[in-house]
Amino acid sequence: MNLAIMASGRGSNAEAILHAVEQGTLTARVTALICDRGDAGALDVAYKHNVTSYVVPREQFASRQDQQERMLELLRAANTEFIALAGFNAILRPSILSEYPNRILNIHPSLLPAFGGGIAPEPQAEALRAGVKISGCTVHLVTAIVDAGPIVAQAAVPVMAKDTVESLSARILKQEHRIYPIALQWFATNHVTINHGNVSVDSGVSQALWPNNVR
Numbered sequence: 394m395n396l397a398i399m400a401s402g403r404g405s406n407a408e409a410i411l412h413a414v415e416q417g418t419l420t421a422r423v424t425a426l427i428c429d430r431g432d433a434g435a436l437d438v439a440y441k442h443n444v445t446s447y448v449v450p451r452e453q454f455a456s457r458q459d460q461q462e463r464m465l466e467l468l469r470a471a472n473t474e475f476i477a478l479a480g481f482n483a484i485l486r487p488s489i490l491s492e493y494p495n496r497i498l499n500i501h502p503s504l505l506p507a508f509g510g511g512i513a514p515e516p517q518a519e520a521l522r523a524g525v526k527i528s529g530c531t532v533h534l535v536t537a538i539v540d541a542g543p544i545v546a547q548a549a550v551p552v553m554a555k556d557t558v559e560s561l562s563a564r565i566l567k568q569e570h571r572i573y574p575i576a577l578q579w580f581a582t583n584h585v586t587i588n589h590g591n592v593s594v595d596s597g598v599s600q601a602l603w604p605n606n607v608r
């Protein structure tokens with residue numbers, strides 16, 4: 394599977410994906426990392442892992458549409474078959490979405506459908522404000538409705554009484570790094586079925602998400 398990563402920030406999820414590729418637990422080739430900011434840490438991550446990166450900043454284009462047309466050209470040129478959004482802070486427009494139907498995943502730092510829509514650390518802050526006792530992260534397919542595409546994988550973490558946005562975010566992030574490569578591998582190995590917006594994963598491989606004692 395030729396995988397492109399799209400990122401805007403620090404790049405720790407991009408790094409987790411690249412690490413899994415290097416370990417052989419994710420059987421994909423990362424053919425491009427596309428970034429909409431020139432100062433993103435994700436660019437250093439790409440460099441460190443020998444992945445070609447492209448910076449496509451909003452200010453160099455007349456419109457968001459033009460900016461994403463350029464991203465689409467780059468995705469095509471990299472023979473992209475699948476896309477992982479990894480802290481990518483823009484909403485994908487129909488041109489990219491329609492070229493990769495059910496082939497774009499995103500990771501979000503809450504248990505969707507709770508606390509969707511925002512960009513980290515907003516979802517974690519909302520979870521704290523709401524007083525939930527469990528939060529976590531969600532890997533989902535990207536559709537035109539933000540953070541509402543079919544859910545592929547989730548991991549839960551406890552919310553502790555003394556948590557700050559930072560401490561909760563760090564606990565969630567560990568789970569993001571664990572489940573995102575696993576979910577991508579399900580697609581790379583064709584173990585995913587999508588039926589009326591519902592994702593099912595072949596039972597043998599879906600167990601990978603859970604510790605032994607939760608079966």
Ligand code: GAR
Pocket residue numbers: 400401402403404405406407479480481500501502510511512513566569
């Ligand atoms: C992650 O926590 C990711 O879940 C979140 O941004 C962070 C990116 O960190 N994504 C969103 O909020 C999407 N709405 P990273 O750059 O270190 O991977």
